[in-house]
Amino acid sequence: MSSIEERVKKIVAEQLGVKEEDVSESASFVEDLGADSLDTVELVMALEEEFETEIPDEEAEKITTVRLAIDYIKENLQ
Amino acid sequence: MTAKVALVTGASRGIGQAIAIAVGKLGYLVVGTATSQVGADAITAHFSESGIKGVGMMLNVADTASVEAVVKSINEQFGAPSVLINNAGITKDNIMLRMKDDEWFDVIDTNLNSLYRLSKACLRGMTKARWGRIVNISSVVGAMGNAGQANYAAAKAGMDGFTRALAREIGSRGITVNGVAPGFIDTDMTKKLGDDQRDALKNQIPLQRLGSPEEIAGVVAFLVSDAAAYVTGETIHVNGGMYMA
Numbered sequence: 200m201s202s203i204e205e206r207v208k209k210i211v212a213e214q215l216g217v218k219e220e221d222v223s224e225s226a227s228f229v230e231d232l233g234a235d236s237l238d239t240v241e242l243v244m245a246l247e248e249e250f251e252t253e254i255p256d257e258e259a260e261k262i263t264t265v266r267l268a269i270d271y272i273k274e275n276l277q
Numbered sequence: 278m279t280a281k282v283a284l285v286t287g288a289s290r291g292i293g294q295a296i297a298i299a300v301g302k303l304g305y306l307v308v309g310t311a312t313s314q315v316g317a318d319a320i321t322a323h324f325s326e327s328g329i330k331g332v333g334m335m336l337n338v339a340d341t342a343s344v345e346a347v348v349k350s351i352n353e354q355f356g357a358p359s360v361l362i363n364n365a366g367i368t369k370d371n372i373m374l375r376m377k378d379d380e381w382f383d384v385i386d387t388n389l390n391s392l393y394r395l396s397k398a399c400l401r402g403m404t405k406a407r408w409g410r411i412v413n414i415s416s417v418v419g420a421m422g423n424a425g426q427a428n429y430a431a432a433k434a435g436m437d438g439f440t441r442a443l444a445r446e447i448g449s450r451g452i453t454v455n456g457v458a459p460g461f462i463d464t465d466m467t468k469k470l471g472d473d474q475r476d477a478l479k480n481q482i483p484l485q486r487l488g489s490p491e492e493i494a495g496v497v498a499f500l501v502s503d504a505a506a507y508v509t510g511e512t513i514h515v516n517g518g519m520y521m522a
Contacts, residue, residue, distance in 0.1 A: 237449065237450065240404075241404060241405075244401060
């Protein structure tokens with residue numbers, strides 16, 4: 200099974216239509232990967248599906264980078 | 278393959294009932310809502326008699342928890358709705374100098390705030406599907422105004438603004454958002470008018486009669502159909518010519 204890091208990066212690449220190698224952990228969805236606000240909502244929806252969890256809106260709004268997404272999943276899937 | 282799902286609010290009578298049948302005839306599984314369980318059961322029976330797939334459910338569009346629960350239940354039982362018809366509406370007419378707080382707030386809450394609640398609840402599924410149709414049933418009164426209906430006119434004009442904003446926001450995901458603005462249609466809502474008022478109204482309508490619910494439903498069905506795939510952000514007036522924008 201892939202690591203959480205790999206699964207998050209794969210989803211980010213799929214959702215935002217970018218290459219997986221361009222998805223560094225420090226990348227910001229909007230500034231570095233060209234996401235608009237709708238893309239970021241869809242990205243969170245895709246993460247929810249992949250990790251079978253629900254991310255509340257107020258938390259979802261804080262997830263703006265690949266690293267923050269990975270951290271959130273790790274903290275909330277224990 | 279399971280049928281696509283359409284949600285029609287306020288489907289127990291009048292325009293909403295006709296819309297539910299028209300959308301059902303397009304092949305959708307229709308969930309029609311009513312404010313009481315008796316009303317919901319009557320919708321289920323009416324669908325069955327009319328030969329369309331679907332059920333009635335109880336929903337209070339003015340209650341966020343009720344909206345969330347019903348949409349969740351639809352998602353689980355039938356799949357996420359790809360068509361949402363925001364039709365439920367009420368009137369509480371009064372001249373401004375006599376209008377009570379509840380008359381103002383109830384009309385805004387049921388007619389306008391409901392769009393926020395229902396659209397938000399249904400948009401996830403539509404976004405995921407990359408396809409959706411939202412049709413908001415507003416009113417000629419939202420464009421023309423009508424003495425004694427400041428609350429209703431404000432809510433209906435608000436719906437038309439909502440239609441345009443959401444159409445811009447979500448168009449990139451293959452979701453269209455449109456409105457249909459009925460004029461005076463022969464329903465329980467307009468039966469409240471006296472005979473004198475109805476006669477006076479007819480004189481302002483080039484087609485010289487009130488419309489039927491089916492004449493609204495036909496336009497809604499068009500907006501839901503593939504024929505209207507390139508129409509979004511538009512409110513179509515269906516009023517016998519009484520108001521021409």
